[in-house]
Amino acid sequence: MTVEAEAAIHADPHHIPADADYLTYERGWKSWLTTVDHKRIGVMYLISILLAFFAGGVFALILRTELLTPGRTIMEADTYNEMFTLHGAIMVFLFIIPSIPAAIGNFVLPIMLGAKDVAFPKLNLASLYIYWVGAIFTLVAITQGHIDTGWTFYTPYSTRADNSAIWMTIGVFILGFSSILTGLNFIATVHTMRGPGMHWRRLPLFIWGTYATAVIQVLATPVLAITLALLAMEKIVGVGVFDPALGGDPVLFQHFFWFYSHPAVYIMILPGMAIVNEVIATFSRRKIFGYMFIAMSSVALALLGFLVWGHHMFVSGQSEYATMVFSALTFLVAIPSGVKIFNWLATLYQGSISLESPMLYSLAFIALFTIGGLTGLFLGTLSTDIHLHDTYFVVAHFHYVMVGGTVFGFLSGLHYWWPKITGRLYDERWARVAFSLVFIGFNVTFLSQFVLGSRGMPRRYYSYLDQFQPLHMTSSGGAYVLGVGFLVMAVMFAKSLKSGEKAGRNPWGSAGYEWQTSPRPHPHNFAEQPVFTRGPYDYHLASERELFTGTDAEWDTHVAKKAEA
Amino acid sequence: MSTDAHGNSKFLQHHYDTPAQQFGAAKLGMWLFLAQELLFFSGLFVAYGVYRSWYPDAWVVGSHLLDYRMGTANTCVLLLSSFTAVMAVRSAQTGNQKATGNFLLATIFLAGCFMVVKYFEYHHKFEVGYLPGQHFAPHGEGLVEIVAAARETGVNGVPFHLRTFFGLYFVMTGIHGLHVLVGMFVMGWMWNRNRKGEFSKRYSTPVEMTALYWHLVDIIWIFLFPLLYLID
Ligand code: HEM
Ligand SMILES: [Cu+2]
Numbered sequence: 110m111t112v113e114a115e116a117a118i119h120a121d122p123h124h125i126p127a128d129a130d131y132l133t134y135e136r137g138w139k140s141w142l143t144t145v146d147h148k149r150i151g152v153m154y155l156i157s158i159l160l161a162f163f164a165g166g167v168f169a170l171i172l173r174t175e176l177l178t179p180g181r182t183i184m185e186a187d188t189y190n191e192m193f194t195l196h197g198a199i200m201v202f203l204f205i206i207p208s209i210p211a212a213i214g215n216f217v218l219p220i221m222l223g224a225k226d227v228a229f230p231k232l233n234l235a236s237l238y239i240y241w242v243g244a245i246f247t248l249v250a251i252t253q254g255h256i257d258t259g260w261t262f263y264t265p266y267s268t269r270a271d272n273s274a275i276w277m278t279i280g281v282f283i284l285g286f287s288s289i290l291t292g293l294n295f296i297a298t299v300h301t302m303r304g305p306g307m308h309w310r311r312l313p314l315f316i317w318g319t320y321a322t323a324v325i326q327v328l329a330t331p332v333l334a335i336t337l338a339l340l341a342m343e344k345i346v347g348v349g350v351f352d353p354a355l356g357g358d359p360v361l362f363q364h365f366f367w368f369y370s371h372p373a374v375y376i377m378i379l380p381g382m383a384i385v386n387e388v389i390a391t392f393s394r395r396k397i398f399g400y401m402f403i404a405m406s407s408v409a410l411a412l413l414g415f416l417v418w419g420h421h422m423f424v425s426g427q428s429e430y431a432t433m434v435f436s437a438l439t440f441l442v443a444i445p446s447g448v449k450i451f452n453w454l455a456t457l458y459q460g461s462i463s464l465e466s467p468m469l470y471s472l473a474f475i476a477l478f479t480i481g482g483l484t485g486l487f488l489g490t491l492s493t494d495i496h497l498h499d500t501y502f503v504v505a506h507f508h509y510v511m512v513g514g515t516v517f518g519f520l521s522g523l524h525y526w527w528p529k530i531t532g533r534l535y536d537e538r539w540a541r542v543a544f545s546l547v548f549i550g551f552n553v554t555f556l557s558q559f560v561l562g563s564r565g566m567p568r569r570y571y572s573y574l575d576q577f578q579p580l581h582m583t584s585s586g587g588a589y590v591l592g593v594g595f596l597v598m599a600v601m602f603a604k605s606l607k608s609g610e611k612a613g614r615n616p617w618g619s620a621g622y623e624w625q626t627s628p629r630p631h632p633h634n635f636a637e638q639p640v641f642t643r644g645p646y647d648y649h650l651a652s653e654r655e656l657f658t659g660t661d662a663e664w665d666t667h668v669a670k671k672a673e674a
Numbered sequence: 675m676s677t678d679a680h681g682n683s684k685f686l687q688h689h690y691d692t693p694a695q696q697f698g699a700a701k702l703g704m705w706l707f708l709a710q711e712l713l714f715f716s717g718l719f720v721a722y723g724v725y726r727s728w729y730p731d732a733w734v735v736g737s738h739l740l741d742y743r744m745g746t747a748n749t750c751v752l753l754l755s756s757f758t759a760v761m762a763v764r765s766a767q768t769g770n771q772k773a774t775g776n777f778l779l780a781t782i783f784l785a786g787c788f789m790v791v792k793y794f795e796y797h798h799k800f801e802v803g804y805l806p807g808q809h810f811a812p813h814g815e816g817l818v819e820i821v822a823a824a825r826e827t828g829v830n831g832v833p834f835h836l837r838t839f840f841g842l843y844f845v846m847t848g849i850h851g852l853h854v855l856v857g858m859f860v861m862g863w864m865w866n867r868n869r870k871g872e873f874s875k876r877y878s879t880p881v882e883m884t885a886l887y888w889h890l891v892d893i894i895w896i897f898l899f900p901l902l903y904l905i906d
Contacts, residue, residue: 225689228699293706301699302689331710335717339845342806348841349807350721356835357807361724365717633689 127636130532130629145230146632150237151216152530157240158212161203166595168196173554173588176581180572189571190257197260198277202284203244205515206373209380210326211236211291213522214319216530218295220623221313223304223641225633228297236290239283246280259569261370264351264362268343275344282337285330288376292326295319306641313621313645314390314403318383321407325372325379325414333369336362360425367418375414377511378478379407381518382449385471388521389453391619392468393460396646399452406445413442423494432491439489446482450475465617466540470521473548477513481506484559499569502562505555512551520547520598527602528616532629533609539601546594553587613660620651628660685877697879704883708890711853715894718846722901725842729835736839737905738823739804741795745903748791749895755784756892759861759885766878771868774881778865781888785858792851799840806844810837846898853891860884 125134131148141149171192175182184192219227227233250256253273258266267274299312299320312320340362342348349355351362390397397403419427419435427435453475462468484506487493497503528534557580562568566577573581615624622645626635643650657664690696726733762777799805802816812820812832820832864884867873873881 229703230687230689232703289710293703293710296706297699297703300702301695327706327710328713331714332717335714338849339717339721342845346806347808348845349838350725350841350845352807355807355841356729356838357841358724361721365720 125632127631128627129632130627131632132532132629134632143234145226145234147215147219147227147230147233148530148630148632148634150233151212151214153237154207154215154240155212155530157237157244158204158208161199161244162208165196165200165204166592168192168199170588170592172196173585175571176573177585179575179578186571187255187257190569191255193569194257194259195251198247198281200511201260201373202281203247205377205511206284206288207240207291208515208519209384209522210295210319210322210376211240211287213384213519213526214295214315214380215291217526217623218316218319219298219302220626220630220634221316221621221645222298222302223307223622223635223639224298224302226302227294228302229294232290233294236287236294239287239290243280243282243284243287246276246283250274250276250280261366262337262340263366264340264343264357264359265353268340268352275341278337278341278344282334282341285334285337288326289330289334292323292330295323296327299323304639304641310401311641311644312404313623314386314397314400314407315383317404318379318386318407321411322376322379322383324408325376325411329369329372329376329415332365333373336365336369339365360422360427363422363425364418367421368415371418371421372411372414374507374510375410377515378518379410381474381478381515382407384518384522384525385453385474387619387621388467388471388525389456390646391525391617391621392463392465392471393457394463394618394648395456395460396644396648397452398455398458399448400644400646402448403452406448409445410442413438413445417442420489420494423491424498436489436491440486443482443486446478450479465524466537466544467521467525467617469541469544469548470517470524473544474514474517474521477509477517477551481509481511481513484509497562499567500562501558501566501568504568505558505562508555508558512555525617526623527605528612528628529623529626529630531606531609532612533605534612534616535601535605535609539597539604543594543598543601546590546597548594550587550589550591550594554584554591555587557581557583557587611660613658613663615656616658618656618658620648620656621645625655685872693876700879700883704886708886711890711894715846715849718842718849719897719901722842722846725835725838726905729833729838731829732833732835732839733905734827735820735823735829735833736836736843737903738827739819740843740903741798742903744791744795745899748788749899751784751787751791752892752895755781755788756889758784759888763878763882763885766868766873766881767875769875771871771873774868774873775865778861778868778881782858782861782865785854785861788854789851789858792847804836804840806841807837810840812836843902846902850891850894850898853894857884857888857891860887 131146132152135144141153144150171183172189175184175189175192215227215233219225250273253276254271256273256277258270258272258274262274262278267278299316303312339348339350343351343357347355349357351357351359353359386397386403417435417439419431420439423432423435464472484502488497488503488506524535524540561577561580561584564577566573566580612628614626614628617624620643622639622641625639648656654664657667659667686693686696690699758777758780762774762781765771765773765777802814802819803810803812804816805811817832820836824830824832861884864881867880
């Protein structure tokens with residue numbers, strides 16, 4: 110090193126030693142609250158959404174317990190209505206929507222791009238603060254009286270009845286801005302922060318997926334924002350845009366709401382699919398099949414997602430012609446979804462598959478998402494939807510896509526990147542036990558709901574006919590198994606944090622770029638700017654060093670042994 | 675990132691390699707933000723379109739009750755302010771610190787004029803009871819004006835949905851006005867940064883982004899004005 114270069118490094122306030130890692134480089138809670146490091150922000154998001162998931166999960170178990178018997182089991186009907194509203198709103202707005210993009214995406218996206226950070230690090234931190242403020246409003250809603258509108262806030266009930274929907278509306282409005290800022294940041298990052306050699310055809314598919322998601326976040330969320338703003342003004346100053354008594358139209362609210370909320374289901378599922386791409390390639394040790402098809406199908410889903418909102422309103426009094434058009438467009442969504450499934454299966458074909466926990470979750474994703482998607486077609490068909498609308502069939506459908514899809518995808522990613530985030534390994538046996546419990550529990554809970562729904566059990570009901578009891582009890586039983594599964598997983602991860610074995614830089618032997626950083630990444634992601642010379646799935650081009658699964662020390666002994674031989 | 679040869683390091687954030695990259699990111703980010711804003715307003719425009727096609731009578735009368743002279747004046751004021759905003763950017767890019775400050779002040783002043791005119795418009799409507807939705811209760815002069823407007827436009831009686839018209843009028847212009855206030859605030863901030871000499875030929879991105887935002891606020895008004903004031 111020249112004297113000048115050395116002097117420059119000492120003069121540079123941003124210079125960080127090569128062996129620093131993002132978790133321990135700075136310490137103290139202040140350093141966390143003021144950080145602009147995308148990895149730390151990702152970790153704080155992760156903790157926040159896991160808390161939300163826990164809260165939403167507790168509400169879910171309460172609901173299932175109430176449904177063990179017809180009539181009152183543990184609470185009154187009014188309380189039940191509050192419980193399902195809180196469950197739905199927390200799960201959707203506080204957990205699923207920020208889950209993969211803001212927590213996992215924040216952590217890995219810039220690393221995969223070879224960037225030091227996202228394009229707007231301060232905005233990134235701001236989005237987390239906004240999320241917290243939104244969450245506080247949601248909590249206030251709980252304490253300010255009762256909120257029982259369901260997560261959809263349909264008018265005129267939400268504006269006329271005596272409830273605290275207004276607080277939650279404001280909370281969700283605020284959460285929306287957090288989501289917009291994340292999306293905006295990711296788009297700008299992908300466009301302007303790619304490292305040398307990272308051209309568009311080399312982007313990891315995880316990035317294509319989060320990119321498509323970000324487009325929806327930026328373009329759909331503001332429509333929800335204005336809808337909720339109108340709802341709030343309706344409640345506060347009686348503007349009357351959605352109130353039939355004042356000449357407004359409640360169906361317009363539904364149009365607005367679903368114009369956001371259908372695209373929002375792609376905000377939920379695309380990142381899940383994005384994770385599955387990475388995991389399937391890694392655990393098949395194979396170049397992903399049909400790279401461009403997968404990338405473009407994400408974009409296609411993002412765009413098509415804007416054209417099908419009317420399928421939630423087939424029985425709301427839409428014109429007959431509109432319903433037919435929406436039904437036909439809904440069927441089109443099956444094409445890009447199918448493209449993905451076929452490409453994943455083709456990737457698995459003749460791969461050298463290993464079934465570690467991330468892979469188990471991803472394989473489960475494929476199966477469960479297929480069920481969720483295919484049952485969507487029953488709902489998209491006009492004649493069958495008249496029968497199935499607002500029954501447990503719909504509940505089962507969206508849980509298969511949102512839990513079977515997004516949550517399994519999220520768990521797959523959490524297991525997959527856990528060693529990179531924490532620098533530690535976890536106990537694979539217990540991870541598999543947890544997986545089995547979650548998988549079985551989930552299917553028992555929701556398969557029975559398909560049957561319930563097709564037999565006419567309406568959704569959002571507190572009580573039911575006696576004939577439904579066996580299936581309801583089965584469903585509740587499954588929910589408890591699911592709960593135990595998550596408990597096992599939580600203990601497994603806690604043990605890993607406390608005493609897990611130290612991970613190497615690439616414990617899964619992946620060719621993905623993010624595995625080339627040190628076990629816990631450097632604050633600037635790579636101590637030296639990487640230059641990308643191969644694709645993220647090019648196993649045939651990756652060096653032995655890149656694919657080595659042990660720690661750096663083990664690599665040294667490995668090299669020494671080889672030299673001896 | 676160490677200090678580079680151009681002496682730009684103060685404004686080049688550590689995670690960017692070059693000022694060009696930083697500028698590109700800022701610009702893209704701003705355009706995305708504007709796209710987001712447009713979609714935010716689009717909800718209001720859709721609601722407007724739906725109700726206008728359902729209740730044409732109320733819309734014709736309602737638009738007649740708005741004072742198109744005030745609206746026109748405000749349109750001119752905003753157009754002029756977009757011009758001064760452009761000039762502020764131009765001066766910042768050429769490194770003319772004093773002119774930048776003055777053009778920013780001029781823009782803030784014009785925005786203030788817009789708000790004052792809006793205040794008088796709102797004030798009059800409050801007085802005569804042209805309030806949104808549930809509170810709509812025209813009286814005295816307000817009633818007289820409505821009857822006159824109805825006669826002039828060939829509408830029978832007082833359309834019930836005038837309340838919807840005024841509901842949307844207040845929401846649309848109110849949210850737009852909020853954007854004007856935010857713009858004034860941001861321009862004041864820019865004025866202060868300019869005063870401290872933070873901008874130069876090499877670095878004027880924040881001023882440029884602020885101007886982009888201001889043009890959006892202007893364009894939205896360009897749509898609001900004919901839709902609300904001039905439709906009969
Ligand atoms: C793959 C193709 C899909 C199709 C064809 C489809 C179709 C539908 C249809 C027609 C409905 C309305 C049913 C009714 O209310 O009568 C519906 C409801 C729903 N879907 Fe999907 N869907 C698909 C994927 C997804 C995905 C990926 C998600 C989420 C990740 C999702 C989440 C939901 C939710 C949350 C509802 C219920 C909304 C409510 O009323 O609370 N769907 N789906
Ligand atoms: Cu939908």
